[in-house]
Amino acid sequence: MRRTARLLTGTALAVAVAGPAYAGDTGRLDVYPSTVAPGAQVTVNTAACGDRGAATGDAGAVGAGTFTLAPSAHEGEAIGQFRVPPSAQPGTYEIVARCAEGNRQVKGDLMVALSAVYEQVQPRGSVKTGVGGALGPDPVQTAAGVAALAVAAAGGTWLLHRRARGDGI
Structure with a gap:
């Protein structure tokens, strides 16, 4: 009984001590939206710089230069914005922010695509199921099939x- 109590107490203590350390991931730079088209505005934020922390952002990899991250009202996060240049090439770029205090550096990824809006593509063509299609690629076969159905319908009607x-039959 004592052994179980010690084990449970030790586990509860470990969770209580380690819990706050993993409560929020402060070691990253969040990029919104993460996929953009050239010319779009991007917002970045991080909690790595503390409650009153500010940071300097570097989007030079994508050609946007430096920008400032200022403290925001969101639980100790610093937030900043930059615009992706219209001349940016498609690809994935690393965005970096360096905290003003402590010189801590965090990174995030930004994907630049030719078009950030993905269009829905309508299907074309036939499905190869083995059953056949209503209209095949050969108009002669289609006409022969329609004629066969017409003869069968006429014959059935005549017999009835x-x-x-x-x-009688």
């Missing part, structure tokens, strides 16, 4: 009409 008259 004869049976209804009492002529």
Whole structure:
């Protein structure tokens, strides 16, 4: 019983001590939106610089130069913005922020795409199911199939009409 109590107490103590250390990931730079088109505005924020911390951002990799991150009202986060140049080439770029106090550095990734809006593509063509399609690539085969169906329908109608008259089959 004592052994179990010690084990549980030790586990609870470890969680209590380690819990706040992992409560928030302060070692990264969040980039919003993470995928943009050239010319778009990007917002970055981090909690790595503390409650009143400011930082200097560097978006030189994408050609946007430096920008300032100032303390915000969001629980000790510093926030800043920059504009991706219209001449930016597609690819993934590393954005860096260096805290004013403590010289801590955090990084985040920004993906530049030709178009940040993805269009829905409508399907084209036929599905190869083995059953066949309503309209195949050969108009002669299509016409032959329609003719066969018409003959079958006419024959069936004629047979039903004869049976209804009492002529028999």
